[in-house]
Amino acid sequence: MAYLECFECDSRFDLDEIIYTCPDCGSLLEVKYDFDEIRGKTREEVLDRSEEGVWRYKEFMPCNKEVSVAEGNTPLYETDQLADWVGVKSLYIKNEGSNPTGSFKDRGMTAGVSKAIELGLKNVGCASTGNTSAALSIFAAKADINSVVLLPAGKVAMGKVAQAIMHGAKVISIKDNFDKALELIQEVSERENVYLLNSINPVRLEGQKTIGYEIIEQLNWNVPDSIFLPVGNAGNISAIFKGLREWRNLGLIDKIPKMVGIQSEGSKPFVDAIKNEKETIEQEMNPETLATAIRIGKPVNGPKALEAARETNGTAESVSDEEIVEAQKKLARLEGIGVEPASASSVAGLKKLVEKGKIGKEEEIVCVTTGHLLKDPEEVADVCKKPIEVEPNLDKIIDLIND
Template sequence: MSYLEVEVEEPPVATDGVWLQCIECGANVAPFDDVVYRCPDCGGLLEARYADYPTFDEFEGRGVWRYRAALPVDEGETIQEGDTPLYTVPSIEDEVGVADLRVKHEGMNPTGSFKDRGMTVGVKVAERLGVDRLACASTGNTSAALAAYGARANREVLVLLPAGKVAAGKVAQASLHGARILEVDGNFDACLDIVAELADMGEVYLLNSINPFRLEGQKTIGLEILEQSRDATGSFPDRIVLPVGNAGNTAALYKAFRELVAAGAMDEDEVPKLTGVQAEGAAPMVEAVESGADEVRRWDDVETIATAIRIGNPVNAPKALPGIRETGGTAVAVSDDEITAAQRALAEDGIGVEPASAASVAGLRKLRERGDIGADEQVVCLTTGHLLKDPDAAAAAGSEPEPVPNATEGVLDVL
């Protein structure tokens, strides 16, 4: 897999062994001189590059900043993000029929989603660049995380949300942390178009996942999965199944694995198969994988109960598609009913997740039924957000409360 090779020769534009590189034309860009999101030469997406790539024995401490040797900046504002649990799920493992199944529950981060990992790094870079106003478009989780970390760093935060399309719990988080919330009469992709224009005008510092530094924080999910799996089972997982919205996690995990291969910390044949799951009503990545297309077609009309992945134009598709293909992974679309059933199944194993998180388990079920995942595989499903992120969806999926009289006898009558 040639795409796993990572250039390590340091160019003149590097600062402290860090630089940005275009994934399309290979141009190298100074990382901290100016605010930049795309290649100034061709407009391609950028990735952080390093003069040295660490091995596992160079990681120390806890949480995201345990992996500071693999990150572009020193420790920034932290709310103890990372170190999320890798749960066993015995009932789902038995039902699905794989050799080993575990769930990496990113909903246990401080604001309830994986986004905290990217924000602790991204906000630190913003401080280094000297910017004061941070901004994002969001389906909810990004806004909650940015609001919290921006507040911690005493920065102004602006979030653009699709009006009426964000779960109330997520809006409440951003509001309480003091963000200015603008509700746009459009979908998430329209919000991202607007905030990207504001960023190009220099009005805000954009911390959506088009920002290459935010993905550096998110790649620590992959590093933790590898370390936790090795400690629990003695080996790395064969496959990681994850929900796909803007495709940032797919891109970030693949980058983490490429860097470990470059460092000699793992072999190419040890890299887990990255397997993406989208909702049927918002599945442009699945369409591209199944058709063999090199580019992802934008879906303008998207709808799903899984609001966190209700995205029709995944900005990180150019990074994520090679990640799926080069690791031998695949992608699958699941229905809202399948997502809700998976959410209930996880709850029966004591794990509370929002609908988008449950998509990973729903996808695993479907791929096993189709024979695309083997019974001998060691699998990790990534769950990205906590149940309380979307309490209305949780209530709809759960059991109905039963009214009883204000008396012990009344309770006994229904037992």
């Protein structure tokens, strides 16, 4: 049986109540399970072997599969050349850009939109820096329900806007930042019967926690020393920690990896809270970075993210846009993995912490890359050399090849 529980005051609520924060104290909610039916079962017995991806873990999900586009089941690459560049012995890349819409958000949306269908709802909405809107629109289209997204005008990569528009979402750009867009869509959800599917909705995070489950399975049930993640709204680091804690508490694994969150220097409220040992995250009013997917000044899942880092003896680090671009190029040119800038922050942060002596060179590390390179082709054009244009002359072409 699943239910909602307040992250702060432990009040409980029915899972079918359409609430996103605790009515008693205003804090975040989590989906909790009693697990009576699976407690004591083996690893083989708790997984649905007829499924691949997110719904393989249906015993750990808060709803039935109502809508799916074959999300999850993304590759885990062992990256020897990248490991040498970073300075560690063992490095894996969990590439979430291989999801159908090109980002990890598909995992959350299969859960969130499935729950909307279970509740009989016909309208879903979100604020977005891009990837959430893309995933929401595609799952809503598949489910034949309406979607509305609010975007910060001029701050979303066109690859992501194109997905939302093509799949029929009502796309509204506001002349402000993401944090304001989130505030507005929350008000819309209260007034217009729109089911909110930002990561403040705890059901959505249940889909995202399956990233951690897949990592453990793909490593043959060995637990890595650390998992590095980009942090924007702090949903992934919170969700993966929650999922792996569930598995540890059931005896399916014996420990949880250190959870390490990476942000851009231009948008680092989570990092500041960790480094300054603050109990809460202070909003950054004007976040700015080329890594648009993590350009968020007020991480809605901040309290959960702080718990994830601190309970696992993890940490947080910020990296410059230049370090992000360097890591992005190394992922592409050393391992053939093309990712958008925010994704590369996890690798850039790992390299920085290794150089600082904060991460041991013998540790086994997994970096999560969250979105595909083609999500932000404008950034690629800005940071890479342009194609060389020449007349159709064979000798000239050969000269250029050998130059």
